Amino acid sequence: MNLPKLHGVHVPHRKNTAQMPPQRMNAPQTVTIPMSMHIGAPADPVVKVGETVKVGQLIARAGGFVSSPVYASVSGKVKKIDDMLMSTGRFMKAIVIESDGEQTPYEGLTPPEVTDFQSFINAVRDSGVVGLGGAGFPTAVKLGVKDLKQVEVVVVNGAECEPYVTSDTRTMLDDVKWIRRGIELMQKFMGVRRVVIGIEKNKPECVKSMGDMASAMEGVEVMALPALYPQGGEKVLIYHTTGRIVPEGKLPLDAGAIVINCTTLAALAKYMDTGMPLVEKVVTVDGSAVKEPKNVIAPIGASMQSLFDFCGGFKSEPKKVLYGGPMMGIAVPNTDFPVMKNTNAILALDEKDAILPEPTACIRCGSCVDACPLRLMPAAIEAAYNKRNVDRLRELHANLCMECGCCAFVCPAKRMLVQTNKLAKGLIAADNAAKKAEADRKAREAAEKAEKEAAVK
Numbered sequence: 001m002n003l004p005k006l007h008g009v010h011v012p013h014r015k016n017t018a019q020m021p022p023q024r025m026n027a028p029q030t031v032t033i034p035m036s037m038h039i040g041a042p043a044d045p046v047v048k049v050g051e052t053v054k055v056g057q058l059i060a061r062a063g064g065f066v067s068s069p070v071y072a073s074v075s076g077k078v079k080k081i082d083d084m085l086m087s088t089g090r091f092m093k094a095i096v097i098e099s100d101g102e103q104t105p106y107e108g109l110t111p112p113e114v115t116d117f118q119s120f121i122n123a124v125r126d127s128g129v130v131g132l133g134g135a136g137f138p139t140a141v142k143l144g145v146k147d148l149k150q151v152e153v154v155v156v157n158g159a160e161c162e163p164y165v166t167s168d169t170r171t172m173l174d175d176v177k178w179i180r181r182g183i184e185l186m187q188k189f190m191g192v193r194r195v196v197i198g199i200e201k202n203k204p205e206c207v208k209s210m211g212d213m214a215s216a217m218e219g220v221e222v223m224a225l226p227a228l229y230p231q232g233g234e235k236v237l238i239y240h241t242t243g244r245i246v247p248e249g250k251l252p253l254d255a256g257a258i259v260i261n262c263t264t265l266a267a268l269a270k271y272m273d274t275g276m277p278l279v280e281k282v283v284t285v286d287g288s289a290v291k292e293p294k295n296v297i298a299p300i301g302a303s304m305q306s307l308f309d310f311c312g313g314f315k316s317e318p319k320k321v322l323y324g325g326p327m328m329g330i331a332v333p334n335t336d337f338p339v340m341k342n343t344n345a346i347l348a349l350d351e352k353d354a355i356l357p358e359p360t361a362c363i364r365c366g367s368c369v370d371a372c373p374l375r376l377m378p379a380a381i382e383a384a385y386n387k388r389n390v391d392r393l394r395e396l397h398a399n400l401c402m403e404c405g406c407c408a409f410v411c412p413a414k415r416m417l418v419q420t421n422k423l424a425k426g427l428i429a430a431d432n433a434a435k436k437a438e439a440d441r442k443a444r445e446a447a448e449k450a451e452k453e454a455a456v457k
């Protein structure tokens, strides 16, 4: 396969915890479990304050088709059901459970009965699993395709390209059995014929462990990819593993592909065999302010602070705390925020790593264009956004931006390109909504007019 030159950037590797198998932390005194840890409708609580719950017990039902159920991650008592401020700046309902320290599993846990595609998808939905690589898209919706013939290839995402983050790396080393089981389930119940596991070359142990696994399976291959950020981006990965291009505004399935993160696959398989839904997460805890970086198995809802404490606390004052890696992570104002289903890392950075230099004027060097994996023109998008020129933003395909941060990473003027792209996408969305509202209004008026005319006749 001859593909054009790769775009992207070489980011510092800093995988300090890659050799550290995850350590399980004790249940913290309380967990705060948000009802929205996924894309789509929030889950609806089914427990009341004061109720006793056990690990794996349903505490909130999926709130719609694109949603996901939520389960208790500790045993104990529901202390509070209240709104909490999320890292997005929005308020969201959350269930606070006071742990009894026992971690008693819910007695009703049994592996689901899976006999065909529909019962498989039902079980995927009941597992509470969402895209665990960070996307948080409900996995049952992703796998619940209408026409299975469309699925020509499944790409297993093992290209963990963000600096610091090693939770997927550990899955590929520690949970081979579960990844294999997950692939077998997709082969059996979805009729998947071809599976490609994409892993960056700078993880040779993962390439080997997955390669050994694949050699004993039918229709599974491992592709060692150049270590270039953002190799793990869905569209980038599809292109570099299969040569297929996902058209603008379309889904991977439109290119015959489904991408599933390796940890998501392993979590699904665990549920299918044990009946224990998603209640805990391997989280990489690292950054220049953290005393003893580790991979931690944490109950969902544990506070960031409890994970930092488990890692010996801070060796210097953290100036920036992030959900996720330094390229796409989200900064939070304090360490009270909880581990969520899609949290794969939390970082605490000291002053040296946290302070960003002041932006200066664009020097039109074109580095941002060279770096963009989607061949966008970030400097031009910034100029169009500054003029609020929505038509030009559309021409520049600003909506395609996956906010990977490559452009900002290489920009010598330190322009805030990712933030501007986010705002540009928001501007397009607002314009689309206004146009739709206007079209709906006109259609309504036309219908009313036609109705009146019909009544006169």
Ligand code: SF4
Binding pocket: 371, 372, 373, 374, 375, 376, 377, 378, 400, 401, 402, 403, 404, 405, 406, 407, 408, 417, 418, 421
């Ligand atoms: S324009 Fe978007 S997709 Fe391209 S490099 Fe910048 S953040 Fe990434």
Ligand code: SF4
Binding pocket: 361, 362, 363, 364, 365, 366, 367, 368, 369, 378, 379, 407, 410, 411, 412, 413, 414, 415
């Ligand atoms: S990399 Fe920065 S300075 Fe260079 S063209 Fe892009 S925005 Fe301008």
